[in-house]
Amino acid sequence: MTKLPTWADVGLVPLISLTLAALVSAGVLLAIGQSPMQALTVMVNGALGSSYAWGYTLYYATSFIFTGLAVTVAFHAGLFNIGGEGQAQLGGLGVALVCLALPWPHWTIALVAAMFGAALFGAAWAAIPAYLQAKRGSHIVITTIMFNYIAAALLIYLLVNVLRPDGQMDPASANFPSGAHLPQFQEIPILQGLFQRFGADGLPRLNAEGLPMYQQVPANVTFFIAILACVLVWVMLWHTRLGYAIRAFGKSEKAAVYAGISPLRIIMIAMLISGALAGLMAINNVMGQAERLVQNSASGAGFIGIAVALMGRNHPLGIFLAAVLFGFLFQGGAALGLETDIPIELRTVVQGLVILFTGALDQMVRMLLGMFFAKKGAT
Amino acid sequence: MPSADLGGRQATAAPASPYAIELKGISKAFGSVQANKDINIAIPRGTIHGIIGENGAGKSTLMSILYGFYRADSGQILVNGAPVTIPDSQSAIRAGIGMVFQHFKLVQNFTVLENVILGAEDGPMLNSSLAKARKILGDLSREYELDVDPDALIEDLSVGHQQRVEILKALYRQAEILILDEPTGVLTPDEADHLFRILRGLRDQGKTIVLITHKLREIMETTDNVSVMRRGTMVATVKTAETSPESLAELMVGRKVLLEVVKNPAKVGDIILSVKDLAVNDEHGVTRLKGVSFDIRAGEILGIAGVAGNGQSELLEALGGIAAASGVVVLNGAELPLTGPRANGKARRDAGIAHVPEDRQSLGLIMDFTAWENVGFGYHDDPRYQKNAWLMDNDALRADTAAKMATYDVRPPIPALPAKSFSGGNQQKIVVAREMDRNPDLLLIGQPTRGVDIGAIEFIHKQIIALRDSGKAVLLVSVELDEIMSLSDRVLVMFDGQIMGERLPAQTNERELGMMMAGMGAK
Numbered sequence: 001m002t003k004l005p006t007w008a009d010v011g012l013v014p015l016i017s018l019t020l021a022a023l024v025s026a027g028v029l030l031a032i033g034q035s036p037m038q039a040l041t042v043m044v045n046g047a048l049g050s051s052y053a054w055g056y057t058l059y060y061a062t063s064f065i066f067t068g069l070a071v072t073v074a075f076h077a078g079l080f081n082i083g084g085e086g087q088a089q090l091g092g093l094g095v096a097l098v099c100l101a102l103p104w105p106h107w108t109i110a111l112v113a114a115m116f117g118a119a120l121f122g123a124a125w126a127a128i129p130a131y132l133q134a135k136r137g138s139h140i141v142i143t144t145i146m147f148n149y150i151a152a153a154l155l156i157y158l159l160v161n162v163l164r165p166d167g168q169m170d171p172a173s174a175n176f177p178s179g180a181h182l183p184q185f186q187e188i189p190i191l192q193g194l195f196q197r198f199g200a201d202g203l204p205r206l207n208a209e210g211l212p213m214y215q216q217v218p219a220n221v222t223f224f225i226a227i228l229a230c231v232l233v234w235v236m237l238w239h240t241r242l243g244y245a246i247r248a249f250g251k252s253e254k255a256a257v258y259a260g261i262s263p264l265r266i267i268m269i270a271m272l273i274s275g276a277l278a279g280l281m282a283i284n285n286v287m288g289q290a291e292r293l294v295q296n297s298a299s300g301a302g303f304i305g306i307a308v309a310l311m312g313r314n315h316p317l318g319i320f321l322a323a324v325l326f327g328f329l330f331q332g333g334a335a336l337g338l339e340t341d342i343p344i345e346l347r348t349v350v351q352g353l354v355i356l357f358t359g360a361l362d363q364m365v366r367m368l369l370g371m372f373f374a375k376k377g378a379t
Numbered sequence: 380m381p382s383a384d385l386g387g388r389q390a391t392a393a394p395a396s397p398y399a400i401e402l403k404g405i406s407k408a409f410g411s412v413q414a415n416k417d418i419n420i421a422i423p424r425g426t427i428h429g430i431i432g433e434n435g436a437g438k439s440t441l442m443s444i445l446y447g448f449y450r451a452d453s454g455q456i457l458v459n460g461a462p463v464t465i466p467d468s469q470s471a472i473r474a475g476i477g478m479v480f481q482h483f484k485l486v487q488n489f490t491v492l493e494n495v496i497l498g499a500e501d502g503p504m505l506n507s508s509l510a511k512a513r514k515i516l517g518d519l520s521r522e523y524e525l526d527v528d529p530d531a532l533i534e535d536l537s538v539g540h541q542q543r544v545e546i547l548k549a550l551y552r553q554a555e556i557l558i559l560d561e562p563t564g565v566l567t568p569d570e571a572d573h574l575f576r577i578l579r580g581l582r583d584q585g586k587t588i589v590l591i592t593h594k595l596r597e598i599m600e601t602t603d604n605v606s607v608m609r610r611g612t613m614v615a616t617v618k619t620a621e622t623s624p625e626s627l628a629e630l631m632v633g634r635k636v637l638l639e640v641v642k643n644p645a646k647v648g649d650i651i652l653s654v655k656d657l658a659v660n661d662e663h664g665v666t667r668l669k670g671v672s673f674d675i676r677a678g679e680i681l682g683i684a685g686v687a688g689n690g691q692s693e694l695l696e697a698l699g700g701i702a703a704a705s706g707v708v709v710l711n712g713a714e715l716p717l718t719g720p721r722a723n724g725k726a727r728r729d730a731g732i733a734h735v736p737e738d739r740q741s742l743g744l745i746m747d748f749t750a751w752e753n754v755g756f757g758y759h760d761d762p763r764y765q766k767n768a769w770l771m772d773n774d775a776l777r778a779d780t781a782a783k784m785a786t787y788d789v790r791p792p793i794p795a796l797p798a799k800s801f802s803g804g805n806q807q808k809i810v811v812a813r814e815m816d817r818n819p820d821l822l823l824i825g826q827p828t829r830g831v832d833i834g835a836i837e838f839i840h841k842q843i844i845a846l847r848d849s850g851k852a853v854l855l856v857s858v859e860l861d862e863i864m865s866l867s868d869r870v871l872v873m874f875d876g877q878i879m880g881e882r883l884p885a886q887t888n889e890r891e892l893g894m895m896m897a898g899m900g901a902k
Binding site: 235238239240241244245247248251252254255257258259260261262374 | 410411699700701720723724725726727728734736741742743744745746747748752755756757759760765769770771773
């Protein structure tokens with residue numbers, strides 16, 4: 001097959017795949033008697049049309065960045081970590097235990113401690129499948145899937161029987177202390193102005209104390225940690241000995257052994273990093289948004305991470321862009337459900353089509369483009 | 380006496396043309412790569428016709444076109460003077476063309492007879508086919524020295540016998556033209572001689588043989604005519620009797636090449652490596668290396684001769700830290716751990732052993748990595764390639780790669796190119812550059828020139844001798860007896876995981892080594 005120019009490979013292929021997904025989605029909308037243009041307008045407005053909308057889109061994107069990076073680090077070691085969902089739930093447990101342990105004096109201290117807890121619990125949950133793969137040859141795809149179910153069951157047990165405060169009806173932990181509250185975008189001084197509320201008269205709305213009022217968005221400081229994680233993962237993979245060894249092992253285990261790279265060590269380290277990254281997602285949703293641990297806290301972000309990593313071509317920059325795209329789909333889909341009579345399930349259909357075209361079928365686009373470029377090169 | 384059956388078919392074909400195969404203006408491109416350019420060749424009936432050329436010269440593409448695997452972009456194929464189209468291998472068989480591949484296409488747990496009729500059964504019931512095949516096979520075996528037990532399972536046969544089954548398959552399908560692709564790569568010299576006797580017998584019965592090989596000696600000994608390919612074109616077709624290995628090599632490469640290895644007598648020093656009772660089991664628990672012992676001294680090349688699969692690979696892997704082993708290995712006076720976490724490739728490199736593995740594409744290189752990443756492969760912990768405690772210095776690695784590419788004549792000299800984009804010879808030069816540039820005390824080198832073109836072979840041989848002359852020890856494993864004989868200072872012959880004996884190249888010959896490689900001959 002002809003090799004595509006880099007710009008076509010990383011730019012054109014996803015663009016064409018997305019266009020195809022959009023076209024098929026439009027076809028589905030037409031088939032159920034809805035207007036694709038109206039749906040697109042609502043989605044774009046609802047997800048990108050205002051700072052408030054962005055506050056949701058980037059919140060989702062933050063979670064997807066972590067789970068996408070988790071899939072990528074394992075993938076570079078030739079391991080398909082499907083267990084991001086379970087590792088993120090365990091990360092949430094780590095966050096909850098840390099946040100509930102102390103009346104934290106300041107969010108910065110709480111954040112560092114909670115990150116440690118999230119990473120540790122996520123990594124620990126990935127360590128068992130990793131060890132079974134490295135020592136026993138149990139396939140990591142199977143074990144990580146099973147560990148998702150075990151994580152869900154474990155979390156329900158702990159929430160119902162251990163973490164639920166006396167007298168509370170729903171299976172959730174107690175609310176975190178106020179010292180563990182992470183600044184959301186409307187609470188960050190430089191961003192604050194974007195979220196100010198205005199009355200119908202165009203004047204700023206004030207609260208009882210005469211201070212300006214702000215829109216509440218779930219996006220929080222974790223977003224910046226996610227960007228930092230992208231940079232660190234990139235440096236780790238392409239500029240450290242460990243990253244070199246991980247990538248070499250992922251390309252060829254036989255050759256890695258020839259070079260003196262220990263398979264056991266690489267499988268363990270890559271999966272620990274992967275699990276830690278998935279666990280860190282809990283900083284965003286559990287600590288930054290819910291401020292308590294609820295059932296099914298990861299709400300599918302672990303699986304979306306697989307699509308994000310696939311679409312982002314396993315590169316941190318690609319993952320960032322793909323995570324924002326999926327954030328858009330999530331938030332835009334929610335807007336569809338609120339503002340139109342298009343059923344909310346359609347959001348899942350659109351996401352499914354995006355995954356299908358960018359993940360599963362992008363080789364098809366690549367092949368067709370390759371034939372096109374080969375023809376162009378030949379004439 | 381030729382059988383009436385064969386003679387009769389010969390008569391009914393009654394060809395007007397003296398040529399079994401004619402190719403006219405065959406061209407084939409893959410993308411922007413022109414694999415075959417306007418190939419014209421006429422192969423007279425009843426001759427053995429050699430086709431030689433370096434890797435990537437287009438030999439395999441041409442034969443694939445002839446056997447229906449590829450379709451030519453343009454050009455014409457004539458069989459016995461009549462134009463034919465060959466869209467698939469069935470058509471090739473119908474046209475009387477049979478092919479013996481380098482990698483046999485046999486069902487391992489079927490008998491010889493079952494393999495021969497596979498795909499050529501007369502009907503749904505096998506008994507009549509089998510009976511008929513048994514008779515024909517008997518005739519063919521007697522006629523051409525193609526003896527194989529028709530009821531033996533393929534997996535129980537030696538490689539040489541398996542190859543005979545492939546030939547029988549083609550003859551059973553009434554092939555008049557037999558194409559053999561690198562047929563001697565897996566054979567002992569004795570088996571190869573037997574094969575060539577068979578081929579001559581077939582020729583004398585009027586069959587046409589096309590022999591694709593890169594071994595000049597085989598061309599000179601066996602063929603009537605020889606065609607030389609270079610970079611997709613047919614550069615010459617000559618009568619074998621009127622040419623020489625030197626001029627063929629020059630035609631293949633496009634410049635003069637030195638075929639003889641020139642080296643001074645060895646100046647042997649102290650023992651560098653001492654191996655005692657080294658044994659290796661594979662993952663199924665089968666003992667592949669059955670307790671070998673030898674020493675290598677500074678300044679000498681110890682050659683290991685043997686047919687592939689007789690424990691040489693396991694020997695290299697055990698010494699290179701890839702496979703766990705038992706026994707005692709002492710390097711420069713210090714015993715090396717043979718099992719456990721300290722027995723790994725990196726520890727061996729640190730101890731002064733460099734290893735050019737037999738299979739560069741699956742062991743020695745990461746094909747998707749760039750050349751510069753591959754130059755760091757196995758040495759990525761080297762302080763020279765580190766910026767600080769955390770970060771690797773990729774720029775230093777790139778600069779070092781550019782320097783090595785210049786010294787070892789790697790073409791194209793582009794460090795950022797992925798390994799898979801280089802030709803086989805240049806891939807090997809990258810591995811050789813990486814391993815030899817460390818100035819190791821002991822170099823393990825397996826099949827140094829397998830799939831490497833003649834120009835690069837000359838270069839790699841010179842590098843191996845230069846290392847030996849600088850007082851280092853070299854363990855050379857090769858299935859090419861020519862290479863073993865010309866490079867080694869001493870030769871050990873391996874068979875079935877054991878050392879059959881030691882010889883000095885000057886005091887032995889290929890026949891004797893061949894006997895030992897087949898498990899015969901005393902110590």
